[in-house]
Amino acid sequence: MESEKKINFKNFWYIACESKELGKNQVLARTILDEWIALFRGDDGAPVALQDRCIHRNSQLSKGWVKDGQLQCSYHGWTFDKVGKLTGIPSEGPNQKKVGSRCAKSYECIEQDGFIFIRLEKNENLDIPPHRMPHYGEKGWQTVRLFNVFKNSVINCAENYIDVPHTVFVHDKIFRDALDEKVTTKVQRKDGAVHIEYIGETDNLGWFSWFLNPKKEPITHIDHYYMPNITSVQYIFGKKEFWITSQCIPINDELTWVWTDLTYKFGPIGVLAKPIVAFQGQKVIEQDIVALDNQMEVIKKYGENFSNATADIIHVFIESIYNAIKEGKDPRELAEKNNEVTFWI
Ligand code: FES
Ligand SMILES: [Fe+2]
Incomplete structure (x- = not known):
């Protein structure tokens, strides 16, 4: 029965590509959660996603x-047309009676914020729209969009994006200086999300500080995790604001594609800052790739067996949400939890 259908990772929307990657008369091959997908644009320009397997003799449609x-x-x-319906068999000649009502397997697509999202399996019990990229395309805001590949799982990648210690x-010196500073956080797990508010954080952004916060304004820093694969980091310094939003796409259990939007409002210097933000952002992510690829090597050899410190409450909450989905449960039904934790960075 539909109403009792267990939830699973296929019920969420994942980025398949950027809008600009899929031109007219073009076909792209993608893998999401081990599913092979062929992407193209139908006659109305809207994206179409079919299983990358021809129903005839199983050739890859993306090679067409x-x-x-x-x-x-x-x-x-x-x-095949935009709904996956078979429309022609050349060997049948002018009489196409054999075509009938056969269809390739198709998936839902949504185009939003410059991305094409796919959902592999709809579940009425978990109908959450694709995550909006904060302030994307808004007046006064700039976005630098980065793409990276990690040889690690979605959950480890997502956790890394909001791991402060x-x-x-x-990222010694580039992003943060080691100050041996005590920070207090409010950590909340609610509705399949984790929110972390850093209280009284001082200027601790290393190299970035000179243009992010030259006037040394008080910092508001809130991190968010949204199930199962999204993180959003928000900094506010006076009138300036900086968001780092990452969508981690599960190619398989050991491979993750990540799109990261660095979206900011810096006033008149905004456009000029773009190359600096892109360069520094990419450099920081490349350091994470080295760390995360190494982590997965070890996990593959010895299995995953983590041990926690105080700051890892954030990871414990995220993992509880992730594990609920693994077990077919709705994480929104997990009890709300609020903790205040202190740690040193
Ligand atoms: S395998 Fe696709 S047309 Fe034959
Ligand atoms: Fe990092």
């Missing part, structure tokens, strides 16, 4: 081509 908004298989030329080691 798009003509008039229809995808043609490269093996014997069977053609690693920053003084992995």
Whole structure:
């Protein structure tokens, strides 16, 4: 029965590509949660996602081509329209009676904020729209969009994006200076999300400080995790604001594609700051890739067996949400939890 359908990771929306990557008459191959997908644009320009497997003799549809908004298989030329319906079999000649009502397997698509999102499986019990990228395209705001590949799982990647204690080691000087500073956080788990508010954080952004916060304004810093794969880091310094939002896409259990939007409102210097933000942001992520790829090597050899310190309450909350989904449960039904924890960075 639909109403009792267990939830699973396929019920969420994942980025398949950026809008600009999928041109007219183009087909892209993607993998999400081990599913092979062929992407193209139908005759109305809207994105179409089909299982990358021709129903005829199972050639990959992504090796074919798009003509008039229809995808043609490269093996014997069977053609599929924007809903995956078979529309032509060249070997049948002018009489296409055999075509019938056959269909390729198709997936839902949504185009939003310059991304094309796919959902592999709809579940009425968990109908959450694709995450909006904060302030994307808004007046006065700039976005630098970065793409990176991690040889690690979605959960480890997502946790890294809002892990503060690693920053003084992995990103020493670039992003953060080690100040041996005591920080107090309010950590909340609620509705399948974790929110972390840093209280009384002083200027501790290393190299970034000179243009992020030259006037040394008080900092508001809040991190968010949204199930199962999204993190959003928010900094406010006076009138300036800086968001780092990452969507981690599970290619498989050991491979994750990550799109990161660095979105900010810096006033008149905003446009000029773009190359600096892109360069520094990418450099920081490359340091994380080294750390995360190494972590997965060890997990593959010895299995995953974590041990926690006080600051890891954030990870424990995130993992409780992730594990609930693994068990087919709705994380929004987990009890709300509020903790105040202190740690040193
Ligand atoms: S395998 Fe696709 S047309 Fe034959
Ligand atoms: Fe990092």
